[in-house]
Amino acid sequence: MADTAPTAQQRSPLAHAAERLAAVTRASAGAIRLAELPFLAQLNVRLDPKGATADDVGLSLGIPLPLEPDTVVRAGDLTALWLGPDEWLVVGRPGTQRDLDSRIRSVAADEPVSVTDVSAQRTTVLVTGPRARDLLSHGCSLDLHPRAFGPGRCAQTNLARTQVVLVARDEPRSGFWVLVRSSFADYLKEWLLDAAVEYV
Known part of the structure; x- marks a missing residue:
């Protein structure tokens, strides 16, 4: 019988990028915050x-x-x-x-x-801060104005040519969840980091 016990600790698709994502928050003085919410x-x-x-x-x-x-x-x-x-x-x-x-x-x-x-299929990127909508609007064709896509809304859409599930969170200042397939997570992370340069 094959040994199915895990041989290494589970690692999220963006674990290697945690510091780069956190650096955006520091460089933008909190205007943009990027973080992975792994393993939901x-x-x-x-x-x-x-x-x-x-x-x-x-x-x-x-x-x-x-x-x-x-x-x-x-x-x-x-x-x-x-x-x-x-x-x-x-x-x-x-x-x-x-x-x-x-x-x-x-x-x-x-x-x-x-x-x-489908837990292993996607990871979740948290995008918050006063400029979060502006950042996402650079790569998303949806109208992300709060009147059209306010708290409690979600959509299957494209962000930077990547299929995602976009969720406007309902808590104050909680921003957005971007649920992205694990295989596209690194590409989307690079796009987010590049688009965030405008705000740092």
Whole structure:
């Protein structure tokens, strides 16, 4: 039988760039802050939004699945993102994916529900600061003005020709999450660092 025990500590896609990202905050006097939020639990959930199971899943998680397009619901450590009419991304603290998966499946019973752990597929870059919207607008075609893309909004879009899930966080001064595929994280990091030069 093959030994499946990890032989090295898990390493995030942008662990090597933590100091370069932090340097932007110092150089911009806080106008831009870039940081990786590694290893967030991420579960892709698909089910009938009009069925009773959608309500049951919300109750089991303690957070309702948002039904309005491109919106976010947050409660405690959990965030649910609307990705499509029957698709959501549930994001939680690192290491909670098995618990979240179990809670969803336990209430699904025989209903057609798909739960896929995509935690290793993406990493999350936090972009905050007074100039965060300006920075992201350089590479994103969405209208990021707060009236159009304010707190509690999300979108699957392109940022610097990279597919991302962009989330406007709802806490004061909390900025944006940029969920990017791990294989594109380094490219996006370099683009963000280059675009931030204007503010340092």
